[in-house]
Amino acid sequence: MKVQCFTVGNFQVNTYLVTDEATGHAAIIDTGETDELVRRLRALDPAPDIKMILLTHGHLDHAGALSMLQAQWDVPTSLPKDEVPLFQTLPIQGTMFGQPSLNRPCGRIDHYVVDGDTVQLGETTLRFLSTPGHTPGQGCWYDDDDIIVGDTLFAGSIGRVDFPMSDGALAKVSLRRLLALPGHMRVHSGHGPVTTLDKELKTNPFLGYLRVERGLPAGWGMDW
Numbered sequence: 001m002k003v004q005c006f007t008v009g010n011f012q013v014n015t016y017l018v019t020d021e022a023t024g025h026a027a028i029i030d031t032g033e034t035d036e037l038v039r040r041l042r043a044l045d046p047a048p049d050i051k052m053i054l055l056t057h058g059h060l061d062h063a064g065a066l067s068m069l070q071a072q073w074d075v076p077t078s079l080p081k082d083e084v085p086l087f088q089t090l091p092i093q094g095t096m097f098g099q100p101s102l103n104r105p106c107g108r109i110d111h112y113v114v115d116g117d118t119v120q121l122g123e124t125t126l127r128f129l130s131t132p133g134h135t136p137g138q139g140c141w142y143d144d145d146d147i148i149v150g151d152t153l154f155a156g157s158i159g160r161v162d163f164p165m166s167d168g169a170l171a172k173v174s175l176r177r178l179l180a181l182p183g184h185m186r187v188h189s190g191h192g193p194v195t196t197l198d199k200e201l202k203t204n205p206f207l208g209y210l211r212v213e214r215g216l217p218a219g220w221g222m223d224w
């Protein structure tokens, strides 16, 4: 699977175009909140063969431009089922974050996914891992080598868990499950650079509790 990152919009969110190399079938993962991703994908030559849109979670920087993308590519769209309550706030999320000009329509959801669900992209099977905490239903999409994690995990940090619908205790459980995947996997986050699960397990200050659990050198860890 080929993974291309497009950093877009006011929040410099990382959105992704993932492509099954055997068939050329492609999926957009997350949207930004402006038309920048539409413009950048339309500028690609050859044009990507976009078959689906997948969302990690319902924050406006990740899902706000869904209707703009669907106006261009009318393809099946999947949202984590437990993310519906947050997703439905998109028309007022801009206001909630103090920027009413960023209020957005919800766009259309065709499939509501739960932990363990899969989608077929050409010959690539994408799996869905539910990782709530930052939001009620956030999740990750992955194959054997690459995982797109939204705001679950960043290089050296994690997504904020102090939002009204966040839950830090849930995030700890989710990160434990995420870090149980093979350490070589490349982690493509919603913000910041690419990393690997192994590197984060060894060095991320928010994962000290996992190092203790596994008997690894604890290093510098934060209580959170």
Ligand SMILES: [Zn+2]
Pocket (backbone or CB within 6 Å): 057, 059, 062, 134, 151, 159
């Ligand atoms: Zn977020």
